[in-house]
Amino acid sequence: MSSALLQDxxxxxxxxxxxxxxxxxxxxxGGSRTLYCGFDPTADSLHIGSLVPLLMLRRFQLAGHRPLxxxxxxxxxxxxxxxxxxxxxxxxxxVVEGWVDKLKxxxxxxxxxxxxxxxxxxxxxxxxxxxxxxxxxxxxFLRDVGKHFSINAMIQKESVKQRIERExxxxxxxxxxxxxxxxxxxxxxxxxxxxxxxxxxxxQWGNITGGIDLTRRLHxxxxxxxxxxxxxxxxxxxxxxxxxxxxxxxAGKTSPYAFYQFWLNTADADVYQFLRYFTxxxxxxxxxxxxxxxxxxxxxxxxxxxAKEVTALVHGVDGxxxxxxxxxxxxxxxxxxxxxxxxxxxxxxxxxxxxxDLGHAPPTLSxxxxxxxxxxxxxxxxxxxxxxxxxxxxxxxxxEPSVAVSECFSRATALYDRYWIVRLxxxxxxxxxxx
RNA sequence: GGAGGGGUUCCCGAGUGGCCAAAGGGAUCAGACUGUAAAUCUGACGCGCGAGCUUCGGUGGUUCGAAUCCACCCCCCUCCA
Numbered sequence: 017m018s019s020a021l022l023q024d025x026x027x028x029x030x031x032x033x034x035x036x037x038x039x040x041x042x043x044x045x046g047g048s049r050t051l052y053c054g055f056d057p058t059a060d061s062l063h064i065g066s067l068v069p070l071l072m073l074r075r076f077q078l079a080g081h082r083p084l085x086x087x088x089x090x091x092x093x094x095x096x097x098x099x100x101x102x103x104x105x106x107x108x109x110x111v112v113e114g115w116v117d118k119l120k121x122x123x124x125x126x127x128x129x130x131x132x133x134x135x136x137x138x139x140x141x142x143x144x145x146x147x148x149x150x151x152x153x154x155x156x157f158l159r160d161v162g163k164h165f166s167i168n169a170m171i172q173k174e175s176v177k178q179r180i181e182r183e184x185x186x187x188x189x190x191x192x193x194x195x196x197x198x199x200x201x202x203x204x205x206x207x208x209x210x211x212x213x214x215x216x217x218x219x220q221w222g223n224i225t226g227g228i229d230l231t232r233r234l235h236x237x238x239x240x241x242x243x244x245x246x247x248x249x250x251x252x253x254x255x256x257x258x259x260x261x262x263x264x265x266x267a268g269k270t271s272p273y274a275f276y277q278f279w280l281n282t283a284d285a286d287v288y289q290f291l292r293y294f295t296x297x298x299x300x301x302x303x304x305x306x307x308x309x310x311x312x313x314x315x316x317x318x319x320x321x322x323a324k325e326v327t328a329l330v331h332g333v334d335g336x337x338x339x340x341x342x343x344x345x346x347x348x349x350x351x352x353x354x355x356x357x358x359x360x361x362x363x364x365x366x367x368x369x370x371x372x373d374l375g376h377a378p379p380t381l382s383x384x385x386x387x388x389x390x391x392x393x394x395x396x397x398x399x400x401x402x403x404x405x406x407x408x409x410x411x412x413x414x415x416e417p418s419v420a421v422s423e424c425f426s427r428a429t430a431l432y433d434r435y436w437i438v439r440l441x442x443x444x445x446x447x448x449x450x451x
Numbered sequence: 452g453g454a455g456g457g458g459u460u461c462c463c464g465a466g467u468g469g470c471c472a473a474a475g476g477g478a479u480c481a482g483a484c485u486g487u488a489a490a491u492c493u494g495a496c497g498c499g500c501g502a503g504c505u506u507c508g509g510u511g512g513u514u515c516g517a518a519u520c521c522a523c524c525c526c527c528c529u530c531c532a
Contacts, residue, residue: 251489253477280487314486316486392479392480394499394500398500399482399496402482419500441481442482442487443487
């Protein structure tokens with residue numbers, strides 16, 4: 017008899033490895049359990065790489081378990097070496113502290129802390145491993161915790177192997193110790209909250225099993241680990257990055273519109289798997305979507321559904337609505353047919369926008385577009401102009417990159433006397449408004 | 452502390468005195484084809500519209516000319532102590 021939750025997770029392809037597999041199902045079935053997943057502050061926001069584990073916590077909570085989201089105020093000061101090619105730059109205490117606060121708020125979006133719909137004892141909790149590590153002195157730590165770790169075993173771990181074996185790499189004692197810290201987290205959460213399961217990406221396997229071993233040695237308790245597969249793309253490129261950079265969960269760093277567009281551009285080869293990974297739609301419904309898409313010629317619906325679901329999860333219904341408004345306006349028809357209020361709305365909805373003061377604007381088009389962040393170099397403007405891929409309010413721009421701004425932008429060509437929508441290529445849009 | 456190997460443009464990686472803004476691959480961007488896909492083909496890919504300017508761990512030097520040679524320094528790796 018396997019639990020419905022586990023069955024669903026397996027069907028979604030979300031289970032990579034389970035530590036303690038023989039006893040795991042029975043344990044999970046035995047009642048409401050506490051589990052945790054750690055998130056280290058390596059930036060001021062999480063990115064979509066953390067989405068799978070975040071949603072996983074939620075999946076467990078919906079199934080009647082209690083999720084703990086651990087923010088690594090301590091481990092973030094050290095840096096996880098797992099499968100990293102090189103040693104990382106240490107961040108200062110103040111910086112990490114600031115990031116911890118941001119991540120706390122962010123992880124909180126995905127799990128419930130209170131409410132009538134919650135089953136008893138499943139209210140989520142956010143914890144910080146700095147709370148139980150900063151008071152421990154070195155000697156105590158080395159004697160009580162360090163004694164349980166064998167260096168021989170640690171250097172065998174796949175996660176640090178390339179750093180140890182590869183020519184040109186290397187690992188500092190600081191990072192090497194990371195595993196011990198994370199293991200200690202698990203044993204502490206077990207002691208304090210009876211937390212019996214740690215989940216994480218497949219790269220966390222070594223760290224998780226380390227924690228399981230330590231918990232058994234310190235407290236004699238059996239704990240479990242579950243890892244999720246690394247999200248990969250069919251074409252082999254890295255998931256979650258685009259030219260414009262990482263896709264962040266923070267709306268201030270990646271607008272809901274950009275976020276929505278990211279998912280909308282998912283390749284056919286990946287989209288059904290991503291629906292299983294990143295949404296709560298039932299698996300058979302996803303299969304149905306796939307079957308429908310196959311039966312129909314032309315463009316699949318899956319991307320649209322994926323983008324809608326994930327954007328709603330991360331940015332809420334308002335964020336989704338904003339993203340859809342912009343998308344509709346720009347891609348569904350002639351953008352120049354928009355009303356003044358629509359244009360105002362686009363700016364508020366997160367379409368990249370700049371003000372343009374015709375009196376004090378940069379002299380050339382390529383300078384203006386570079387400064388607005390539309391392109392990273394003037395070469396791109398030159399290239400795009402050559403291909404007739406620059407449009408201002410729907411009209412292709414002719415000429416050299418050095419064409420004067422005043423020639424392209426004038427009150428006469430502006431929409432409602434003050435807006436210009438510049439399009440570069442098929443997908444890049446930027447709104448300029450009169451200053 | 453000793454001996455050896457290494458640090459090249461986003462990444463990998465060629466390049467050992469001029470033909471080097473630096474091969475090749477990847478990533479990325481734009482065009483064609485499409486469905487705001489994929490695959491494929493084309494172009495771009497240090498900065499600059501351009502003349503030109505700034506790069507090959509750092510600083511100095513040799514030379515008409517240096518990523519390439521010399522000196523010192525910094526960092527990484529391997530082995531020895």
